[in-house]
Amino acid sequence: MTFFGLHFQDIVFYTLATILLIAGLRVITTRNPVYAALYLVLAFFTAAGIWLLLEAEFLAIALVLVYVGAVMVLFLFVVMMLDINLDKLREGFWKALPIALPVGGLMAVEMVMIVGARNFGADVVPAPAAHPADYSNTAELGRVLYTDYLLPFELASVVLLVAIVAAIALTLRDRKDSKSMDPAKQVLVKKADRLRIVKMEAEVEKNDVVDTSAQADDKGAK
Amino acid sequence: MLENYFPILLFILVGLAVGVGPLILSKLVSPSRPDSAKNSPYECGFEAFEDARMKFDVRYYLVAILFILFDLEIAFLFPWAVVLQEIGLFGFLAMMVFLGVLVIGFIYEWMKGALEWD
Numbered sequence: 001m002t003f004f005g006l007h008f009q010d011i012v013f014y015t016l017a018t019i020l021l022i023a024g025l026r027v028i029t030t031r032n033p034v035y036a037a038l039y040l041v042l043a044f045f046t047a048a049g050i051w052l053l054l055e056a057e058f059l060a061i062a063l064v065l066v067y068v069g070a071v072m073v074l075f076l077f078v079v080m081m082l083d084i085n086l087d088k089l090r091e092g093f094w095k096a097l098p099i100a101l102p103v104g105g106l107m108a109v110e111m112v113m114i115v116g117a118r119n120f121g122a123d124v125v126p127a128p129a130a131h132p133a134d135y136s137n138t139a140e141l142g143r144v145l146y147t148d149y150l151l152p153f154e155l156a157s158v159v160l161l162v163a164i165v166a167a168i169a170l171t172l173r174d175r176k177d178s179k180s181m182d183p184a185k186q187v188l189v190k191k192a193d194r195l196r197i198v199k200m201e202a203e204v205e206k207n208d209v210v211d212t213s214a215q216a217d218d219k220g221a222k
Numbered sequence: 223m224l225e226n227y228f229p230i231l232l233f234i235l236v237g238l239a240v241g242v243g244p245l246i247l248s249k250l251v252s253p254s255r256p257d258s259a260k261n262s263p264y265e266c267g268f269e270a271f272e273d274a275r276m277k278f279d280v281r282y283y284l285v286a287i288l289f290i291l292f293d294l295e296i297a298f299l300f301p302w303a304v305v306l307q308e309i310g311l312f313g314f315l316a317m318m319v320f321l322g323v324l325v326i327g328f329i330y331e332w333m334k335g336a337l338e339w340d
Contacts, residue, residue: 142301
């Protein structure tokens with residue numbers, strides 16, 4: 001199926017790529033960080049579409065599930081939590097520009113040199129042959145991930161473990177104002193912990209005599 | 223393989239049309255006579271006095287990040303489940319080591335009380 005000499009897949013690709021570029025630009029140019037995060041969601045969705053065009057269906061769906069479903073929620077949390085003062089952030093823009101522009105430009109040139117058409121052009125990396133309808137990219141991935149790439153796979157679990165420990169170490173605090181009780185500790189309390197019986201001499205009430213005489217004096221005065 | 227995804231593309235396009243269509247239609251059809259009172263922010267009769275964004279407890283963030291980590295773990299389980307018949311005992315043990323390392327993390331966060339909410 002062709003339109004104006006373009007395959008239907010090409011049209012989908014160019015549409016998705018255009019949306020991806022615009023969304024990516026808006027992520028860094030929009031003023032409101034919440035909008036920037038939402039544009040990032042759009043960028044993830046379109047990137048997933050492009051991966052799908054490459055027949056990497058599992059990665060495309062994982063991108064939507066993990067990044068859009070979870071990582072972006074985290075980003076939104078951070079954006080909400082930081083309480084950023086935008087005017088303060090913009091203050092140094094023109095002062096930093098003379099340094100930032102060459103550094104950014106250099107990085108852009110490096111990236112173009114590496115991922116440009118010379119190394120990754122259509123003639124160097126041809127499009128993968130189209131697979132039949134019953135082809136499963138997920139099974140293909142599973143066949144190599146748990147056998148040929150065993151060490152990176154196990155290392156991934158260690159990286160996740162480090163992330164768990166780091167997240168807990170950084171954010172878990174005991175709150176001073178917390179009034180919650182630990183039921184286990186409540187049950188373990190004994191009488192001796194709460195109640196103290198003190199032996200003492202019986203008190204002799206010496207003042208009684210004085211008091212009654214004073215009252216008697218009052219009455220006499222009246 | 224891509225022809226399997228053509229209905230999904232159609233669904234996305236139709237879904238976009240259903241979402242965007244009413245917006246455009248209401249923009250075109252409905253009368254628009256804004257004034258300063260209509261455009262001013264309104265909050266239940268009060269003056270809108272502060273930013274909608276506010277600081278909240280960092281423990282929401284902790285719960286979210288712990289969720290993401292185990293979400294990633296689940297993502298690794300899908301291809302494994304599909305090909306478990308082919309990769310056999312070796313693949314099974316590989317995943318058990320992977321899960322074992324993450325169970326250590328799970329026990330750690332449980333013992334630390336990161337899952338408590340008080």
